[in-house]
Amino acid sequence: MDSLEISAAGMRAQRARMDLIAANLANVDTTSVRTEMRDGEVRHVPYRRRIAVLLEGANGLPSVQVVEDRSEFRSEHQPGHPHASAAGTVRFPNVNPMVETMEMMAASRAYEANLTAAEVAKAMHQNTLRILG
Amino acid sequence: MNRLFNGASLSASEAMLIFASNRQKVIAGNIANVDTAGYKTQDLSESDFKRQLDNLFSSKGKPVVIRSGPAEDAGAVKPNGNNVDLDIEMAKMARNTALHSTAAAILAQQFTLLRQAIAGRVL
Amino acid sequence: MIDKIGGLGPLRGPVGPGLATKPQPAEGERSFKEILQDSIQSVDQLQKEADQVLEKYTKGEASQDQVMVAFKKAQIAFEAMMQIRNKLVDAFEEIQRMRI
Numbered sequence: 001m002d003s004l005e006i007s008a009a010g011m012r013a014q015r016a017r018m019d020l021i022a023a024n025l026a027n028v029d030t031t032s033v034r035t036e037m038r039d040g041e042v043r044h045v046p047y048r049r050r051i052a053v054l055l056e057g058a059n060g061l062p063s064v065q066v067v068e069d070r071s072e073f074r075s076e077h078q079p080g081h082p083h084a085s086a087a088g089t090v091r092f093p094n095v096n097p098m099v100e101t102m103e104m105m106a107a108s109r110a111y112e113a114n115l116t117a118a119e120v121a122k123a124m125h126q127n128t129l130r131i132l133g
Numbered sequence: 134m135n136r137l138f139n140g141a142s143l144s145a146s147e148a149m150l151i152f153a154s155n156r157q158k159v160i161a162g163n164i165a166n167v168d169t170a171g172y173k174t175q176d177l178s179e180s181d182f183k184r185q186l187d188n189l190f191s192s193k194g195k196p197v198v199i200r201s202g203p204a205e206d207a208g209a210v211k212p213n214g215n216n217v218d219l220d221i222e223m224a225k226m227a228r229n230t231a232l233h234s235t236a237a238a239i240l241a242q243q244f245t246l247l248r249q250a251i252a253g254r255v256l
Numbered sequence: 257m258i259d260k261i262g263g264l265g266p267l268r269g270p271v272g273p274g275l276a277t278k279p280q281p282a283e284g285e286r287s288f289k290e291i292l293q294d295s296i297q298s299v300d301q302l303q304k305e306a307d308q309v310l311e312k313y314t315k316g317e318a319s320q321d322q323v324m325v326a327f328k329k330a331q332i333a334f335e336a337m338m339q340i341r342n343k344l345v346d347a348f349e350e351i352q353r354m355r356i
Contacts, residue, residue, distance in 0.1 A: 003161040010165025017168070054168045062169045110167050113219055117161045120230055124157060127237040128150070131244065141307050142327075145314070183314070190311045235313065235320050242327055246334055254342060255335045 001059055003121035009061040010114035016064040017052035017107045021100050024049050028095045031083040044083040046073055047093040069094055145189045146239040152182050152199060153233035159201060160229065163222050171214040174222070176204035288344050295337040302330040 027033075032044035049069035057063030071094045079088030156177050166172040178200045185197035206225075208218025249256050286294075309326040312318035 003158045006158065006161040006165050010161075010167075013165070013168070054166075054170060056166070056169050056172055060162055060166070062166050062172075106168075110164075110219065113164045113167070113223060114161075116223070117157075117164050117226060120226060121157060121161065124154060124230070124233050127234055128154070131237055131241045142303075142310050145310060149314070186311075186314050190307070231320055235323055238324065239310070239327055242331055246331060249335070249338060253338075255338050 004118055006061065007114045007118035007121065011111055011118070013052075013054055013062040013064050014107050014111040014114065017054070018104060018111065020050050020052045020066065021104045021107060024093075024095045025097060025100050025104075027093055028097055028100075030093055031081070031090055041086055043085055044091070046083075046091045047095070048073075049093060049095045141190050141192065142239060143243050145186055146236040146243070148182075148185055148189060149232055149236035150240060152177065152185075153229050153236060155199070156229050157226070157233070160222055160226050163204075163217050164219070164226075167215070167217045167219055167222075168213075169215060172217065173215075174204040174207035174217050175201060176206070176225075177201050179205075288347070292337070292340050292344060295333070295340050299330065299333045299337050302326075302333045306330045 027047035030047035033047050034045050035042050036045050037043075049071075051067055051069055053065045053067050054062045055065055073091040073094050075089045075091050077088055078084055078090045081090045084090045159175050159177060163174050163176075181197055181199040185199065187193075188195055188197060206221055207216045208221060210216045245256065306323075306326040306329070309318050309323050313320065313323045
């Protein structure tokens with residue numbers, strides 16, 4: 001396993017992370033992904049935030065685990081809302097756009113760093129070949 | 134013509150090339166694992182490398198093993214147990230690239246000179 | 257006899273049949289041998305200096321530019337020495353041919 005493969009694995013991990021963040025941001029207002037029975041009432045369940053947890057996998061490469069954020073949904077009183085409960089409360093996804101944006105910046109920066117490392121590895125390889133020239 | 138070629142420079146450059154190449158792989162691993170839970174920054178021993186170069190420049194033939202292990206210049210430990218500092222690794226990678234290109238240039242030149250001496254003319 | 261022909265000009269050193277002479281360089285000129293020896297010295301010196309600059313570079317006391325310049329100087333000195341040596345060999349071979 002060479003330097004290029006390592007950087008490729010890093011890029012894949014950060015891409016998976018960015019995909020999840022993009023999904024979170026796209027669903028920041030998704031107040032209903034499904035319905036459930038709760039206290040004898042049909043309730044709408046909003047989109048639940050998902051995060052990428054990077055764990056050490058085989059060969060010392062990162063592997064991505066998708067985990068649901070179990071923090072509370074945000075509740076607001078909006079009786080007219082199509083997804084409101086009988087009591088008039090609407091539950092919103094536990095997605096904070098600011099947090100997601102920060103995460104996206106961090107993932108993007110990490111992705112670029114892996115890309116730079118891959119380019120460096122390629123340049124070093126070329127330089128080494130030139131010695132034989 | 135008692136000492137035509139830089140014995141020390143040739144072997145020192147080779148050592149520099151190998152060290153830089155190996156270190157690049159370790160740095161790539163650190164960067165790939167910048168967000169991996171529990172991962173600790175790795176590095177090659179700079180002091181082992183310096184000792185190897187000292188031996189080569191003073192013509193002591195003793196081989197030196199360059200050890201890898203937890204980095205001396207790792208960042209602070211984050212909540213998930215990871216201590217990779219991207220800024221430190223990027224700076225290290227830049228220094229390492231310069232070392233590699235210097236060594237490669239010297240080696241290429243030394244081999245050209247050797248070939249010229251063998252051919253008895255300027256190539 | 258030679259005087260009657262005239263116009264030969266002064267000859268340096270003893271002349272005459274049976275006397276082997278070595279052409280003496282004029283004052284201020286150097287022999288080919290000395291020029292080659294000087295260039296070999298210079299190659300050796302520049303290579304030592306390149307070694308030293310490389311060692312300094314590994315200690316962080318010299319820049320990459322300084323290393324490149326030092327090695328380029330040593331290379332050019334070496335190539336010049338090769339050219340001088342080759343010209344000497346060519347000249348020697350030509351003299352050999354003339355003797356025959």
